[in-house]
Amino acid sequence: AQSVTQPDIHITVSEGASLELRCNYSYGATPYLFWYVQSPGQGLQLLLKYFSGDTLVQGIKGFEAEFKRSQSSFNLRKPSVHWSDAAEYFCAVGEKAGTALIFGKGTTLSVSS
């Protein structure tokens, strides 16, 4: 069965500092991988996705993520965090032939000034 682990429940980063949010997945075949962001009281917005090809993918708002098959990881990065990036971030995995996404429990990002 698919599963997603986000080891960090809460991270605090200083504004302007770099960010890396961790995500590990469990899936037998090549997964479809996603990062979503949720602002308070809002739904989930897609940041980026990986299906195949280049293992470094670029997303919206300056985010990027790298797929590492050997580590079963899909970590999210941003070189310089802005206060507006404070939100909850979810990693998700989907089956190639399936239709439903399985989410990790999320990482809450706080940005300090």
Add this chain to the structure above:
Amino acid sequence: DAGVIQSPRHEVTEMGQEVTLRCKPISGHDYLFWYRQTMMRGLELLIYFNNNVPIDDSGMPEDRFSAKMPNASFSTLKIQPSEPRDSAVYFCASRVTGTGFQGYTFGSGTRLTVV
């Protein structure tokens, strides 16, 4: 495009009462998903539909929960009777075949509080 519309945004009810959450997917989308978000369990898939037919309801926690999709533009998630542990944010999402996961759009959620 109005996006996925959920109602109500907030619901407070007493234990034992029936609760009905509503979702209007994006027009033309043929998949609809219901998720529940809690602090302890994160985002859990409850059930999803394809062309109004339930495909996988293995995530529905128990018989008190039921979901229907009478037509392509409307779905309901019902809890009867409600219990305090059902308090959570319930999200609906939709997508259209052929877009893979690229067209997965979430509603703003319904925050349910059972007292």
